[in-house]
Amino acid sequence: MRLWRLNKEVEIFIAGIGAAQSLLMAFFSFFERKKDFRNLLLFVFFLAITIRLTKSILWVYLDVTPLWMLNLGFMAHSISGPALFLYTLHFLYPRKWASWSLLHFLTGLILLFYIDSLSLEEFWYEGGYSVLLFHQVGYSLTSLFLLSKWLLQKNQNEQLQRTSIIWIIALVLGTAILQFLYFSNYILGITPYLLGPISYLPFIYFLAFLLFKNPSLLKNNTAKKSQNIRLTQHELHEHGSKLEEFMQVQKLYLDTNCTLDMVAKQAKLPAYMVSYILNNAIGKSFPDFLNSYRIEEVKKRLSHPDYRHTKIASIAYDCGFNTLSSFNIAFKKTTGITPSQFQKNHRST
Known part of the structure; x- marks a missing residue:
């Protein structure tokens, strides 16, 4: 008791x-x-x-x-x-x-x-x-x-x-x-x-x-900062092109921990500015922008002879994806087919 x-x-x-x-x-x-x-x-x-x-x-x-x-x-x-x-x-x-x-x-x-x-x-x-x-x-x-x-x-x-x-x-x-x-x-x-x-x-x-x-x-603070952005269409698309070029050169998308803040820091721009540019110049949210580069990298490797015997899961992880489920969803959303179907079609050509 x-x-x-x-x-x-x-x-x-x-x-x-x-x-x-x-x-x-x-x-x-x-x-x-x-x-x-x-x-x-x-x-x-x-x-x-x-x-x-x-x-x-x-x-x-x-x-x-x-x-x-x-x-x-x-x-x-x-x-x-x-x-x-x-x-x-x-x-x-x-x-x-x-x-x-x-x-x-x-x-x-x-x-x-x-x-x-x-x-x-x-x-x-x-x-x-x-x-x-x-x-x-x-x-x-x-x-x-x-x-x-x-x-x-x-x-x-x-x-x-x-x-x-x-x-x-x-x-x-x-x-x-x-x-x-x-x-x-x-x-x-x-x-x-x-x-x-x-x-x-x-x-x-x-x-x-x-x-x-x-x-x-x-x-x-984010909404107020975004509302105060004043960029011409020329400046907007110029920033968008630089971000795309930056991602292609630096290949930050290969890092599984890549975030908006990380990209903004490397690009020497405020995070809200990067987000604004992506949405208004490129027409993509940051996750979609990031995944588009990862998917392109996966496609290159799936179609390259050097990766013929590499598991699709390993390729996905090496290209920045954290989970197979998110990878499969993103891949099919972008290409319209599954990764295995893409690999099979490419091998037959």
């Missing part, structure tokens, strides 16, 4: 650390809100998570938790999903804020209005909590869908740096796990109550680490 009590105390301590770190993230996001309106959504999200985790801790630690505190925790739970969804939407697909988006927080406002009257026995245990959990899992799945759709797009916004991609993946995935664990505890009855808050701890600390190392995550 003593051992169980000690374990529970450790669980509460770990969950408390997660809540405290989430609160710090909320304050940091709030003070950065003027640099990007999305930070206000981030503030609402982290604050809601803080309140929800605090409610969970008090529920386990105290014999009697005040009704208003329980309802405040449920209200915070109800707005965490919409806040994350709207942040994810505006982070991946930048757009102006629409006032109708506030309707996503209607459930939370209703719960706040009845914060002193919604009881456990007559409301939450009678289906209210179940509806809330399904509601939040739905928002988490929608956020995951947005993220998956964005990641699978070939013309995804290459202006988004690798750190930003890791940031949004960790944020969405960590929250989805938290929401599902609350769901699986009450609806499915298969996980401990505090497993959600405990599992959230590594995600929130990882996010804090990313933000500490990259404060620019909360600044939306």
Whole structure:
């Protein structure tokens, strides 16, 4: 019995650390809100998570938790999903804020209005909590869908740096796990109550680490910089030709870790400028631009006698591709046939 009590105390301590770190993230996001309106959504999200985790801790630690505190925790739970969804939407697909988006927080406002009257026995245990959990899992799945759709797009916004991609993946995935664990505890009855808050701890600390190392995550500078680019058509195509010549000579595409920032650094141009030139002068996103050179290199090797006995997979890796799946998709998109078909056709000629 003593051992169980000690374990529970450790669980509460770990969950408390997660809540405290989430609160710090909320304050940091709030003070950065003027640099990007999305930070206000981030503030609402982290604050809601803080309140929800605090409610969970008090529920386990105290014999009697005040009704208003329980309802405040449920209200915070109800707005965490919409806040994350709207942040994810505006982070991946930048757009102006629409006032109708506030309707996503209607459930939370209703719960706040009845914060002193919604009881456990007559409301939450009678289906209210179940509806809330399904509601939040739905928002988490929608956020995951947005993220998956964005990641699978070939013309995804290459202006988004690798750190930003890791940031949004960790944020969405960590929250989805938290929401599902609350769901699986009450609806499915298969996980401990505090497993959600405990599992959230590594995600929130990882996010804090990313933000500490990259404060620019909360600044939306790319769009403004792109809007300020003023190039004539002649200058645009001249820069485009130089980028193509640069890639042909330097052959950076052979590096599996080649990124937009790497190319921009070698070309001595800002990353947003390179992205702008590729889209407007060459008509390709950075991933497509990069893969076009890799595919051409693969085609040369597949048709060269010296590589007749070399496996296609080895050629793909040597030409800069990280995975066979991405290589096969890119190759067929460019040539209309599979690499093996291309090799077979070329050997027969």
